Amino acid sequence: MSKIKFYFILLIAAITVSSCNKDDNNVEVTPPIPxxxxxxxxxxxxxxxxxxxxxxxxxxxxxxxxxxxxxxxxxxxxxxxxxxxxxxxxxxxxxxxxxxxxxxxxxxxxxxxxxxxxxxxxxxxxxxxxxxxxxxxxxxxxxxxxxxxxxxxxxxxxxxxxxxxxxxxxxxxxxxxxxxxxxxxxxxxxxxxxxxxxxxxxxxxxxxxxxxxxxxxxxxxxxxxxxxxxxxxxxxxxRYDHDGDGIPSFQEDLGGDMYVNTTVNGVLTDDTDGDGTPNFLDFDDDGDNYATRGEIKDKDGNYYAFDKIPDCSGDQTNPARLKRHLDKNCIKMNQ
Ligand SMILES: [Ca+2]
Ligand SMILES: [Ca+2]
Ligand SMILES: [Ca+2]
Ligand SMILES: [Ca+2]
Missing domain, CATH: 3.10.50.40 (Chitinase A; domain 3)
Structure with missing residues (x-):
């Protein structure tokens, strides 16, 4: 049994024990108001x-x-x-x-x-x-x-x-x-x-x-x-980089509204690959199985400045370009 599973079972046991105690003592628990x-x-x-x-x-x-x-x-x-x-x-x-x-x-x-x-x-x-x-x-x-x-x-x-x-x-x-x-x-x-x-x-x-x-x-x-x-x-x-992918969380905000987990009509909009994990918590933002961290480095292994991350063609200036770590059809590591 893995360690994590083992601790999880212990935790469940602990919760069960404490709820039993509550019942035994007839503690009245008022449910929260809806x-x-x-x-x-x-x-x-x-x-x-x-x-x-x-x-x-x-x-x-x-x-x-x-x-x-x-x-x-x-x-x-x-x-x-x-x-x-x-x-x-x-x-x-x-x-x-x-x-x-x-x-x-x-x-x-x-x-x-x-x-x-x-x-x-x-x-x-x-x-x-x-x-x-x-x-x-x-x-x-x-x-x-x-x-x-x-x-x-x-x-x-x-x-x-x-x-x-x-x-x-x-x-x-x-x-x-x-x-x-x-x-x-x-x-x-x-x-x-x-x-x-x-x-x-x-x-x-x-x-x-x-x-x-x-x-x-x-x-x-x-x-x-x-x-x-x-x-x-x-x-x-x-600033924090929650997923440790080399891009600070505030720059993983696709909507530009400073909220990195925005949901519009029930759809998470800060989620490039649509896997339900917002970009700020997703270490592979485009879901191409290549970690973002590798996709934003140049051939010498140095990180591009955020506003210099190239698109798949290597363009670094067009403000409307799709940066390659957000392009699932682009696999270019360290180049
Ligand atoms: Ca990040
Ligand atoms: Ca995602
Ligand atoms: Ca990310
Ligand atoms: Ca990727």
Whole structure:
């Protein structure tokens, strides 16, 4: 018996044992509320919140607390957050549809600053894709205005792919991986006295229905089924190559929308060979049985720069060319 099989059987046994214990102790397990039942309540509460609250923004250029957003109940005719919906200028409230759990969630997000390019030490102005790492600051509040968590603008590495690797914390809130790709990174500069300044980083607020948050997994501070209000800062990012094929995951996004596992009408569109594994997790993207890693190297065994990967004829410049690692009829390794 293979080791993996053996451990798998052990795992099944462990699960069975723990469920038996539960039955024996008559622990009452309440099944979660169906997503389609909870969501209409969440979105109504979020929209009510957006219409009855306003926001102010701290201006402190160069410092991590720059663009801090404070949200308060309207008490003197202030303009609601909702009044910024589709504003032609920033700040702007926008929404994004997220298909999950058989329903279409509306994820509202407020862009205070999108994130701008500049810089002497680092250049910034880059969008993370939805499985990258983000160096982010955050403040989590509930719809009643309570702040339950904050990083105090400390820059922490989080992995939007939901797993802990490369020193990043796993993000369990789906609303983060849906929301962060709508913001860009900032840039660093150095003062004459050597002080490092944080400039131009993306800043805003995500308004997350519970189905894209912790859902029925409540904690002491966060009741089950809570919509989440996340003030976020996107200082910098970390690219990953999930399948180790030599192409960073963000460049395995075929749609160019910074989401690498997009599904349209039930069809995965970021999947060149249509085998159900999106390109960012597929080490043979075109399904020709030759690993992508070998198809993107020149005759000296060096990797082509991503935008210089040739098509089958060797062309490296036509922007519309089919790069050869995505062409199943092209088998050219190391040439
Ligand atoms: Ca890759
Ligand atoms: Ca595939
Ligand atoms: Ca791949
Ligand atoms: Ca291939």
């Amino acid at each position: 997503f389609a039942e909870q969501y209409p309540k969440d979105i109504a509460a979020i929209e009510d919140y957006l219409k009855t609250n306003y926001f102010t923004v701290l201006n402190n250029p160069g410092f991590p607390d720059d663009q801090d957003v404070t949200i308060s109940k309207i008490d003197a005719g202030q303009a609601s957050i909702y009044s910024y919906l589709d504003s032609p200028t920033l700040p702007r409230l926008t929404s994004r549809d997220v298909s999950l759990h058989g329903i279409t969630y509306k994820l509202y997000y407020l862009v205070v600053r999108e994130g701008v390019k500049g810089g002497t030490i680092s250049s910034g102005g880059e969008y993370p894709c939805n499985v990258d790492g983000v160096f982010a600051g955050y403040k989590l509040s509930l719809l009643d205005g309570t702040t339950v968590q904050t990083s105090n603008n400390t820059q922490i590495l989080f992995n939007l792919d939901g797993t802990a690797h490369d020193g990043g914390g796993a993000v369990y809130v789906r609303g983060w991986s849906e929301g962060f790709p709508q913001f860009k990174t900032g840039w660093l500069s150095s003062d004459s006295d050597g002080t490092i300044k944080n400039n131009g980083f993306g800043a805003g607020v995500l308004f997350i229905p519970s189905g894209l948050g912790y859902y029925n997994q409540g904690t002491d501070d966060i009741p089950a089924y809570s919509p989440l209000v996340y003030g976020i800062k996107l200082y910098a990012l970390k």
